[in-house]
Amino acid sequence: MNNRHAILIAAAILASFAVLGTSLVTMTHAFTKERIELNEREALLRSLHALVPSESIDNDMISDVITVSAKDSLGWDETTVYRGRKQEQPVAVVLNTVVPNGYSGPIKLLVAVRYDGTLGGVRVISHKETPGLGDKLEESRSDWIYSFNGKSLHNPPLKKWGVKRDGGVFDQFTGATVTPRAIVQAVKKTLLYVRDNKDALYDRSPTIEHKG
The missing domain is CATH 1.20.5 (Single alpha-helices involved in coiled-coils or other helix-helix interfaces)
Structure with a gap:
């Protein structure tokens, strides 16, 4: 070779x-x-x-999803909305929204609003808050986030949607008000947005975009 x-x-x-x-x-x-x-x-x-408990719905919420553009109402350019239904009837929406004015930066939330206007709950899915302050946002370390469960625009009254330092009903954190104030206001804005766009949010089209 x-x-x-x-x-x-x-x-x-x-x-x-x-x-x-x-x-x-x-x-x-x-x-x-x-x-x-x-x-x-x-x-x-x-x-x-x-x-939104799985037994309360019979659809795939991840597939039944739209993106809304409502910066004026929600404070962020785009918000993903997951819809829960049972036997084709609306049960709840979960908005993957953002609190733009957290103390150390944006805070991402999941906010569940039942069809009757009450909150199914709120969860913080990511944040950049400092240790100690950030612990108050995490359900594994604090029950503060559970204070939203079952609340609505009528419970408490709209004027009471704030932290106690501002005359509202929600606790602020010891030595820190900016972050809880921002989250309370973001959840309030979400409830108002869902109330004002209820029918559109449950539209069957998977690609519609709402302004507001």
Whole structure:
């Protein structure tokens, strides 16, 4: 075998390994991406069902979703809305909204509003608040977030939707008012938005966009 043939064979072997390696990387990436997406979906579903119990609906809330554009009303450019239904009848909406004016930056919330206008609950899904302050937002460390359960625009009255320092009914944090004040106002805005856009939010079209 001359040197030319040896070089060609070596090159072919190297090319085969390169193709095989690329294929393995591609397959691994695809599998990993699929697994990550599945894990994210399951985590989101658990969060949604914590606010809208699975036995109260019979649809897939992750599929029954729209995006609304309502910066003036909600304070953020786009808000994802998940809809819960049972036997085609509306049960609740869950808005994935943002509090833009937290003490250390934006705070992402899930706010569940039942069809009767009461809150199914509120959860903080991400924040950049400092340790100690941030602990008050996490249900594993504090029950403060549960104070929204069952509330509505009538309970408490609209003028009482604030922290106690501002004459409202919601507790502020010891030594910190900015963050709880911002969250209370964001939840209030969400309730007002849902009240004013109730029929549109439950529209069956999956791609409609609402302004307001």
